[in-house]
Amino acid sequence: GYKMDSSLNLLRKKAEKDLDNTTYKSTIVVVEDSDIDANIIKEVLSPLYVVKHFSTAEAMLEHLSELTVSLFLFDYKLPGLDGIGLCQHIRGLTDYEHTPIVMLTGEAYANFEHKFWDAGCNDFIAKPYSATTLQKRLAKELKYNALLEKHKEASMIDSLTQVFNRRYLEVVMQQLSARHESPEVSVLLLDIDYFKKYNDRYGHLAGDAALVVFTDAVKEALGRKTDFISRWGGEEFAVVLPHTNYDGCVLVANRIMQILCEERIQHEDSPTGYLTVSIGGVMVNETPKDWKTLFLAADKNLYEAKEQGRNQHVL
Ligand code: GH3
Ligand code: MG
Ligand code: MG
Ligand code: MG
Ligand code: MG
Numbered sequence: 001g002y003k004m005d006s007s008l009n010l011l012r013k014k015a016e017k018d019l020d021n022t023t024y025k026s027t028i029v030v031v032e033d034s035d036i037d038a039n040i041i042k043e044v045l046s047p048l049y050v051v052k053h054f055s056t057a058e059a060m061l062e063h064l065s066e067l068t069v070s071l072f073l074f075d076y077k078l079p080g081l082d083g084i085g086l087c088q089h090i091r092g093l094t095d096y097e098h099t100p101i102v103m104l105t106g107e108a109y110a111n112f113e114h115k116f117w118d119a120g121c122n123d124f125i126a127k128p129y130s131a132t133t134l135q136k137r138l139a140k141e142l143k144y145n146a147l148l149e150k151h152k153e154a155s156m157i158d159s160l161t162q163v164f165n166r167r168y169l170e171v172v173m174q175q176l177s178a179r180h181e182s183p184e185v186s187v188l189l190l191d192i193d194y195f196k197k198y199n200d201r202y203g204h205l206a207g208d209a210a211l212v213v214f215t216d217a218v219k220e221a222l223g224r225k226t227d228f229i230s231r232w233g234g235e236e237f238a239v240v241l242p243h244t245n246y247d248g249c250v251l252v253a254n255r256i257m258q259i260l261c262e263e264r265i266q267h268e269d270s271p272t273g274y275l276t277v278s279i280g281g282v283m284v285n286e287t288p289k290d291w292k293t294l295f296l297a298a299d300k301n302l303y304e305a306k307e308q309g310r311n312q313h314v315l
Helices: 005-023 035-045 057-066 083-091 114-118 131-154 166-179 195-202 204-221 246-263 292-307
Strands: 027-031 050-054 071-075 101-105 123-126 185-192 228-233 236-242 277-284
Touching (some): 035 050, 035 131, 057 083, 071 083, 071 131, 083 101, 083 114, 101 131, 123 131, 166 228, 166 236, 185 204, 185 246, 195 204, 204 246, 236 246
Parallel strands (some): 027 071, 071 101
């Protein structure tokens, strides 16, 4: 019979994640050398956020790898590296490119403020400030950043199957061909067999659900962290296997067909009675500069697999 387990599972996981987000408290990392000022900040922010306080930039940087930071709040005058230097340093770290940084200072000269902005901070608060303004400014930064993160994720993910979309695939392929760090790479193009007939018989919604079950099966077949699947378009998917030689490529293609076969997704208008896939693949010793040639070659093999009767791979 028809299996809905994995698509339901997927929806449940997503719901759990959404629930997590509502109860999740953001972490504010404060670097402030004055204990009096630090205590005021803690009093104002602790009811709303998890506050981690450090007295020097150096102490904070030493612990940065252990922290999950939602926002940085830096005093300007600090012993050692000052707030501006710290801000510049954080902006240079890829993990914190977009993390909001708010600067605090008691020395806001009109012709000096530009240095704070130029260092890459998101906002700037001069002392003395009110508790409300501190809370609201941070809340605003956190809100915009959460929105940015959400859109960033949405721009990479296919909304139906929750696998990477083609835009993301293009970014990764460009990186792979620019870095030359992957000595071997395999790509597979997957095209579901007789999928138009599937829609015609079972309806478009069932077709959508089948695509979710299908992508879950493919994900199960991928063994390595660096392997990934993306939606190429419609009922076609691209699988990229970095650091994978020909034998590995054959292994994964077989496993995809095997797991899909075990799913037993009923398709009465297919010769086998079940949903099957055709796969065209190529392996190269180095990702070419023009990575699209890889997919052209894979597409040729896919065409062969279809011509030879479907439900098979040509690699
Ligand atoms: P072949 O074995 O030659 O690949 O036959 P096919 O019917 O799978 O290929 P064809 O390219 O003729 O049709 C692809 C079908 O996939 C047509 C389209 O309606 C369906 N499809 C593409 N994207 C989606 C989707 O997001 N949801 C659903 N339900 N169907 C989709
Ligand atoms: Mg200070
Ligand atoms: Mg197709
Ligand atoms: Mg087709
Ligand atoms: Mg097809």
